[in-house]
Amino acid sequence: MNNSNPTLRPRQYQFKLVLLGESAVGKSSVVLRFVKDRFDEYKESTIGAAFLTKTIALENGDTVKFEIWDTAGQERYKSLAPMYYRNANCAVVVYDITQTTSFERAQSWIQELKKQADSNIIIALAGNKIDLSDKRTVSTIEGQNFAEENNLLFFETSAKESTKISDIFTQLANKLVESRAIVAEAAAQQQSRAQDTLNLNNRNAGQGSDTCAC
Amino acid sequence: MDEEYDIIILGTGLTECVLSGIFSVEGKKVLHIDRNDHYGGECASLNLTQLFRKFRNGEAPPEALGRDRDYNIDLIPKFMMANEELVKALVYTDVTRYVEFKLVSGSMVCRDQKISKVPATVGEALVSPLLGFFEKRRAKKFLEFVGNWKEDDIQTHNGLDLDKHTMTQVYEHFGLDTNSQEFIGHAMALHLNESYKTRPARETIERVMLYVTSVARYGSSPYIYPMYGLGELPQGFARLSAIYGGTYMLDTPVDEIVCDSDGKFVGVKSGNDTVKAKLVIGDPSYFQSRTRTIGKVVRSICLLEHPIPNSDNADSTQIIVPQAQANRKHDIYIASVSSTHCVVPKNFWVASVSTIVETDNPIAEIEMGIKLLGPIKERFDIVSDLHVPTETGAESQIYISKSYDATSHFVSVFEDIKDIYKRITGNELALSKRPTAEEEQAAFESNR
Ligand SMILES: Nc1nc2c(ncn2[C@@H]2O[C@H](COP(=O)(O)OP(=O)(O)OP(=O)(O)O)[C@@H](O)[C@H]2O)c(=O)[nH]1
Ligand SMILES: [Mg+2]
Numbered sequence: 001m002n003n004s005n006p007t008l009r010p011r012q013y014q015f016k017l018v019l020l021g022e023s024a025v026g027k028s029s030v031v032l033r034f035v036k037d038r039f040d041e042y043k044e045s046t047i048g049a050a051f052l053t054k055t056i057a058l059e060n061g062d063t064v065k066f067e068i069w070d071t072a073g074q075e076r077y078k079s080l081a082p083m084y085y086r087n088a089n090c091a092v093v094v095y096d097i098t099q100t101t102s103f104e105r106a107q108s109w110i111q112e113l114k115k116q117a118d119s120n121i122i123i124a125l126a127g128n129k130i131d132l133s134d135k136r137t138v139s140t141i142e143g144q145n146f147a148e149e150n151n152l153l154f155f156e157t158s159a160k161e162s163t164k165i166s167d168i169f170t171q172l173a174n175k176l177v178e179s180r181a182i183v184a185e186a187a188a189q190q191q192s193r194a195q196d197t198l199n200l201n202n203r204n205a206g207q208g209s210d211t212c213a214c
Numbered sequence: 215m216d217e218e219y220d221i222i223i224l225g226t227g228l229t230e231c232v233l234s235g236i237f238s239v240e241g242k243k244v245l246h247i248d249r250n251d252h253y254g255g256e257c258a259s260l261n262l263t264q265l266f267r268k269f270r271n272g273e274a275p276p277e278a279l280g281r282d283r284d285y286n287i288d289l290i291p292k293f294m295m296a297n298e299e300l301v302k303a304l305v306y307t308d309v310t311r312y313v314e315f316k317l318v319s320g321s322m323v324c325r326d327q328k329i330s331k332v333p334a335t336v337g338e339a340l341v342s343p344l345l346g347f348f349e350k351r352r353a354k355k356f357l358e359f360v361g362n363w364k365e366d367d368i369q370t371h372n373g374l375d376l377d378k379h380t381m382t383q384v385y386e387h388f389g390l391d392t393n394s395q396e397f398i399g400h401a402m403a404l405h406l407n408e409s410y411k412t413r414p415a416r417e418t419i420e421r422v423m424l425y426v427t428s429v430a431r432y433g434s435s436p437y438i439y440p441m442y443g444l445g446e447l448p449q450g451f452a453r454l455s456a457i458y459g460g461t462y463m464l465d466t467p468v469d470e471i472v473c474d475s476d477g478k479f480v481g482v483k484s485g486n487d488t489v490k491a492k493l494v495i496g497d498p499s500y501f502q503s504r505t506r507t508i509g510k511v512v513r514s515i516c517l518l519e520h521p522i523p524n525s526d527n528a529d530s531t532q533i534i535v536p537q538a539q540a541n542r543k544h545d546i547y548i549a550s551v552s553s554t555h556c557v558v559p560k561n562f563w564v565a566s567v568s569t570i571v572e573t574d575n576p577i578a579e580i581e582m583g584i585k586l587l588g589p590i591k592e593r594f595d596i597v598s599d600l601h602v603p604t605e606t607g608a609e610s611q612i613y614i615s616k617s618y619d620a621t622s623h624f625v626s627v628f629e630d631i632k633d634i635y636k637r638i639t640g641n642e643l644a645l646s647k648r649p650t651a652e653e654e655q656a657a658f659e660s661n662r
Contacts, residue, residue: 036659052655072456079462081253081449083312086442116283197314197441198432200305201650 010061015176015186016087018069018117020109021094022102023076026128029159030094031068034169039160056166056173064173085116087189089182090123090172095143097127097156098135103143110150120181124153124168131158219245219461222482222489224468224496227255228444228624229615231451232300232631233495235307238458239648245489246455247482251465253452255497256598257618259286259445259557269594279517279592280559286443287515287557289596290618291549291566293318293437293532296428299632300447300624301438306645309450316555318437320531321429323401324539324586325393329524332401332534334429334436336361344397349390356388356398360422376416384415392538398422400536406544406570406620407537424625437532437623443557468500471612479611493611495634498601501614505601510571511620514580517592518563522550524586529554529563532622535583544570546583547622562591570620571597607637 019027032038035054055065069088074080091113095106106125113123127143130136140156147154153171157164176182220242223234230246231253238244252258260268262275262282275282294301294315304310321332325344333342339353364370374384385395399405403421410418428436440446456462470483471494481490498505521527528550535546550565551557558564567583576597584590603614616630635643649657 052658053651072453073459074453074456074462076461077463077466079464081452083442083446083449083453197316198438200301200310200315200438201308 010063011177012063012065013173013177013183013186014065014067014190015089015173015182016069017066017172018084018088018091019071019094020075020091020106020113022096022099022105023073025094025096025099025102026159027092027094028070030092030126030128030157030165030168031070033159033162033165035068037162039162041160054169056169058170058173058177062177064177066169066173082116085113088117088121089186090176091117091121092124092126092168092172093152094126094128095138096129097138097143098129098132100137103127103138107146110152118185120179120185122153122172122175122179122182123150124155124172126164126168127154127156128159130156130163131161217489219243219489219491220493221245222247222491222494224248224482224494224500225255225615226250226253226448226452226464227257227497227615227618228448228451229627229631229634230255230495230497231448231455232303233634234460235309235451235454235458236635236643236645238455238460239307241458244455244460245491246452246460246462247466247468247484248464249467249500253449253464254289254445255448256499257288257290257292257444257448259288259443261285261287265594269596280562284553284559285557286445287564288444288566289513289515290444291513291515291547291568292444292618292622292624293439293549295424295436295623295625296431296438297424297436298428298623298625299628303628303645304447304450306647307451307454308648308650309447309454311651312450312453313446314441315438316441316530317432318435318439318530318532318551319528320525320533321401321435321437322525322531322533323397324533324535325396326539329522329533329586332397334402334426345394346391349394352389352391353394353398356390356394357426359388360419360426363419363423374415376419377414379415380412381415381418382411384419385411396536396538400545401534402426404534404622408543435532439530439551439555441556443551443555471501473610473612477610493607493613493638495613495615495638497615498603498617501603501612504604504612504614506604507599508602509600510576510597511568511600512571512576512580512595512597513566513568514577514584515594515596516565516567516584516587516590517558518550518565518587518589519561519591520588521552521563522548522565522586523588525550533583533586534622535586540582542569542579543572544620546580547620548583548586549622568620607634613638 021027035052052068055063057063093106093109095102125147155164155168221244223230223246226248234246262285266273266275322329323332330343333339336354336357340350362370402425403418425436472480474480479494481488525531530551533548537545546569548567552563553560565587567580600617602616607613613634632643
């Protein structure tokens with residue numbers, strides 16, 4: 001799948017992206033806007049599908065497929081599993097510009113990522129809900145400074161009004177493909193997946209018949 | 215916390231997480247609590263710091279062992295048989311989208327201090343050093359019988375009634391000697407002792423079928439193993455549960471199981487809060503007064519800097535030392551995995567030696583298995599009690615799982631899952647197929 005031969009164009013990349021942030025900051029809304037260009041005002045938590053993909057094209061014709069992991073609410077009581085961070089190539093940490101605690105929480109998520117995730121991981125920080133600027137409690141400069149100090153991409157977004165949402169993902173995509181380490185890592189992951197891991201879903205796998213043992 | 219739930223689940227071991235996933239998918243409102251700050255309960259996979267916290271009083275791991283996060287060491291060593299029900303459950307719930315698996319390279323048995331591959335096909339039986347010349351032909355006949363068996367075709371039954379004839383009678387029927395009986399009963403049917411021989415043969419024949427069909431799935435061995443360790447399995451099912459609305463609270467003490475005056479479950483008390491639910495499911499450690507001990511298992515986790523000697527340099531293998539070889543009543547099991555499975559850093563292997571405890575000196579009981587490993591870098595010994603519930607839960611609405619036993623696969627774990635499910639719902643567990651990631655994506659994109 002991953003076409004890593006540098007002389008062949010266009011190239012196709014695939015990256016795992018994890019979303020992090022306090023409950024109700026708009027993580028699922030950011031994904032919904034990005035994947036379906038839609039917004040739900042009174043949305044229940046996404047039940048049944050917190051794992052989606054979206055492919056975007058870069059200017060040079062290469063494509064980047066994001067495998068998006070949403071927390072499914074497991075972050076609410078700090079109960080995310082290590083599985084969630086495993087092999088993540090990039091992360092979007094979201095806070096709500098009207099909730100100071102969510103900004104503090106975003107900072108601790110970033111520390112957590114540095115501890116748990118791959119050291120090359122690329123992180124974007126998104127201050128969401130800027131359509132509610134009259135209730136703003138976290139200033140742009142605070143977010144920006146924190147992002148600069150920690151070498152993060154920074155955006156102020158609105159999933160509701162579709163402000164800067166696609167920018168997060170295109171900038172992440174560009175930065176990811178520029179990083180040789182990450183491209184190599186993602187390619188190696190996919191290769192190992194293709195090569196010697198088993199496809200359990202394929203009922204005809206192996207040489208023998210698949211008669212029931214029960 | 216003052217919400218009310220359908221089900222509270224205590225402990226994030228595999229049994230609990232599978233049930234959590236199943237009930238959440240069925241639309242039940244589930245709250246899942248663990249007193250530990252990590253998933254997996256008794257069957258977690260630990261990193262170095264967690265391992266040293268548990269076994270060495272929090273002593274710092276030696277530098278030479280490498281990075282903390284390169285370790286995922288299973289507390290309960292097991293492999294999955296490719297065709298067992300847990301694997302079917304993984305496929306049906308599509309938890310396979312979160313976990314990747316590799317084939318375990320070898321399935322071996324130790325005889326007269328020598329290690330050889332367990333023959334699982336007719337072809338292998340014919341060249342196996344475990345069997346003498348005449349014995350090879352008899353073993354071939356037996357394996358053909360198992361392979362051809364059709365329940366509703368009496369022609370294939372060879373005059374045997376699996377519910378009436380004992381396994382000893384079946385062995386006699388095929389003229390199999392004690393050598394063959396040892397590898398069939400212990401290395402293929404995976405019985406831990408000799409008591410199976412006097413029971414009806416069906417159980418053993420079915421286990422041999424499971425072995426043979428599991429080998430047939432991917433070749434070379436019947437066992438598969440998840441990348442990053444067995445702890446990925448509870449995590450995968452927990453993720454399933456969360457996606458279907460399950461709430462997770464780790465690192466949360468459980469102070470009291472609250473019951474009404476009739477002894478019926480009301481809720482779980484943690485700190486000053488009591489969360490209510492219709493019923494509770496949990497592992498034995500949360501219900502010590504409602505369980506009893508039925509035995510002990512000794513397990514020794516050994517870090518090695520080499521593959522197990524004489525195992526063909528396998529990156530992973532199971533070796534069984536049948537009880538007669540060790541002058542014991544129960545077999546000794548060795549399960550070994552390595553950096554190939556992302557459970558230890560490069561150039562490390564981990565081998566776990568285990569058996570059912572028969573004496574007052576359990577560590578000495580596994581010595582024969584330990585000797586097969588060569589030099590050991592670090593060793594962690596655990597002796598644990600096997601607990602079972604003393605009640606069905608029908609009256610109290612308290613449903614307790616069993617401890618993880620000494621078997622090397624998940625057959626008994628899944629039996630327990632099915633049993634608890636049936637005790638709660640009154641129905642047999644029937645999993646419906648969850649859409650794959652691709653199907654879910656397509657559905658998501660088409661509904662605007
Ligand atoms: N005004 C405004 N509301 C938003 C925006 N993004 C999300 N919301 C609302 O904020 C609430 C929470 O959004 P979610 O996307 O469910 O938040 P989440 O981070 O996924 O929450 P959890 O799944 O509980 O962790 C919903 O009511 C959204 O409609 C935004 O940009 N502007
Ligand atoms: Mg959400």
